[in-house]
Every structure is written in C-alpha cells, then in structure tokens.
Amino acid sequence: MKILVPVKRVVDRNVKVRVKADGSGIDLANVKMAMNPFCEIAVEAALRLKEAGQASEVVVVSVGNEKSAETLRTGLAMGADRGILIKTDAERIEPLAVAKLIKALIATEAPGLVILGKQAIDDDSNQTGQMLAALLGWPQATFASKIELGTETIEVSREVDGGTETLSLALPAVVTTDLRLNEPRYASLPNIMKAKKKPLDETTPDALGVDIAPRLAVLRTVEPPRRAGGVTVASAAELVARLKETGVL
Template sequence: MKVLVAVKRVADSNVKVRVRDDESGVELAGVRMGINPFDEVAVEQAVRWKEQGVATEVVCVTCGAAACGDALRTAMAMGADRGVLVETDLGFDLLPLHVAKLLLAVIRREQAQLVLLGKQAVDDDCNQTGQMLAALLGWPQATFASGVEIAGGRARVRREIDGGSETLSMPLPAVITADLRLNEPRYVTLPNLMKARKKALATLRPAELGVELSEHLQTLRVTEPAPRAEGVRVADAAALIDVLKAELAR
C-alpha cells in the first residue's frame, strides 16, 4: 500500500510572528520554519505503518516556493521514502482548493491507496484541504483522527467529535486527516537529516500536472489582534452577575 502524506511549511509554533509594517501579511523573513505540527503527526503515522509492513512506500508532498523543500527533507529524515515538491510562484497565497487540486493530480500520478494530512495548518487554521480533496477524489474520508488501524483493505478510524469520540470503518482508498492525539512524532536526528539529502526529491510545476491556478481572494489588510482587556475581580457570584449584565447591556 502506497501512502501519500501532504505536508505544509509553516512558521515554528514556538515563534511569535509579527505583522509587517505595511499590513500586507506576517513577517516571515528570518523566522524559523518547520512542518505543520498536524502534518508531522501524519508523517509519523505513515512511517510507523511502513515499519510495521502495512505500507510499502511513503511519499510526502508539499506545495509552494522552493524553500518548502526543507519540510520534505525533514519528513524524509523521519522515514518517508520520497518527496514531491509542487513548486508555485504565483504572486498570491495558495488557498485550500488550490492545494486540493494539486494534490489530486499528484495522487493520480502516484496511484496512492491512502492519503494522510493534518486536520489543519497552524498558520491559517482553515481545516478545509482534506475535505475538499476527498470530494474531488470521490473517496471516503475521516477527519480529526486520533487512532487509525488498517486491515483487510479497510481503515478503522477513531475520531474526535463534540460529544466525545466515534469510530468509523471505511474502504480504501481514503483520505484521513490527523489530530495531534494520533501519536507523538519522533525526534529528527542530524544523521537522519544527512541521509535524507540522498533521498529522491522531485520538483513539479502546476502546468506539468495539468492544473491551472487563479487568484480567488485578495488580502486587503492584516492587523494584530486587539489586546485582551484586563480582568475584573469580584467579591461573590452576585457581583459577577451584575458585571456580566453590565457587559451585555453595552
């Protein structure tokens, strides 16, 4: 079974990013970058299946500028077999639908039987790519997976829902998006990073995949969130109710 994992290069979650002076976006120059944490969990799960003999090959894919190849090298250092960079230089940010269309073309090219990706990216928090991809493929999907078992050509997925959790069973091929509860990603060592440089990393352009991308949204302005108001200390529950009533009346 070939497993394809989609990863995204994002600012390190431990780094505080700031808005550019012209409010055109966030400043990423000089900021430490890495794999989206949810995608890192997806890579770890695919590599574990490879080690267990469930998967025969793990292919990681990312879309974006040439620098995004760093995320693929990290994924290959974790144990992925190959990387595919769909290099884009469009002058505008890729939207979830753009990424889903590019992944669709790569999946058909690779003939993958299972697609894993994080449930969302920590930079835009869209939580849309996996669902759009499943719709384009016409495959069953399971989102927010906190546990996955593969056996007999089917996937048994435990997923988080508002009321707790539920377990689904669906045939392969399928699309699964990973929650952080799925596993704990391994630490990437320097020797494995050096070995990853020898693994194959293919670079494709959207035109080679037969995908034409156009701008649908335009970012007008990006601003810092308003500072949180200072809290108020109250003496008892009655005073708290008075404060809440006053807030609602504003």
C-alpha cells in the first residue's frame, strides 16, 4: 500500500517571527525555514508503517516554490521513497486550494492512506485534512495519538475531553497527526546524501487543473500585545480588591 504525506515549508519553530512595518504580513527575509513539525510527525508515522511491512511506498508532496524542494529532500532524508513538488510562485495558498491540489494528485497516485499534520504552525488553520477528506469522500480521523493499520481498516486513537476515543476507518482514509503520536527521527548524514539521488518530480496547479486563486484577503498582521509587568500584593484581601478593580471578579 502506498502512503501519501503532504508536507509544508514554514518558518523554523525556533525563530521569533517579525511583522512587516506596513502590517502586510510576516517578514521572511533571511529567516530560517524548515518542515512543519506536525508534518514531520506525519512522515515518521508513515515510515514506521513501512518499516513494519504494512506499506510499500511513502511519497511526500509539497505545494510551493522551488525552495519547497528542500523540505521534500528533508522527508526523503528521513526515509521517504519519492517526492512530488506542486510548483507555484503564489505567495498565499489557502487550505482549500491545497486540498484540491492533493485530491488531483491522488487521482494519479492512488494511495491507500493519506497522513498529514493536523495544522501548520504558520497559519494554524487546521483545515486541509478535513477539506481533503470531504472532497474525496473518504473517512477521516483527526488529531491521531495512535495508529494501528490493518488489511482493510485503520484504527486511530485520539484524545478528546473525556479521555481517549478510538475510531475504525475503512481504507482509503485521511488521518491527521497530533504531537503525541511519535517523536520524529533525525536524518543521518548518509541518508541526507542518499536523498539527493531519490526521485523528485514536479507538476503545477495548471497541469492538475486546479484554480488556486485566494478567496480570502489578509487585511492586516499585528504582533501580540506585550505583557504588562506584574505587581506584588500584601494580602489575599488586596488581591481580591485588585481583581475587582480590573473586572476579573
């Protein structure tokens, strides 16, 4: 069975982002980029299924400009077999457009399972997996913390308010990954070198017949307000009084 893993290129999780002076967006000049952490978890999940003999091929796919090929090479260095870049120079690609592109790619790749991160740390939309499942008409399980793949079904455990919920899905299916699913591996130097020789194909939204024109407009981007300094109170009574003054109580 083939597993398809969409991955996204985002600002590295350790970088403190800066907002442009005109408020039009995030300043990406000379900023370190990396694979979205939730996407790393999805790649790791697919690789573990392949290593267990439950999958025959792991294919990573990304939507973006030529620099997104670096993200795909990261997935290949982790152990994925092939990479596919849906190349576009569009500055903003909305979740619905990504879902449509992946659906079009699935028509030719015919995977038995799609695993992707539950959200990207740049826009936190948490929409692509759900939209993809809806467009395909496939069952879905989101926020997976445990995956058990069978012959014709997959069992997914996910955390809910009351504890843990376990779902059984008929294949093919869409699964989105949560932080607790696994700890992604680091790519070794030999695997990084091998990744350079692995196949990386390219296609475009036009070739897939998908319109990626944005339907939303970003009006303004602002930094979160700075935290005000704290104060020390002498007693519980003073604390209660101050909370009443601020409207908390």
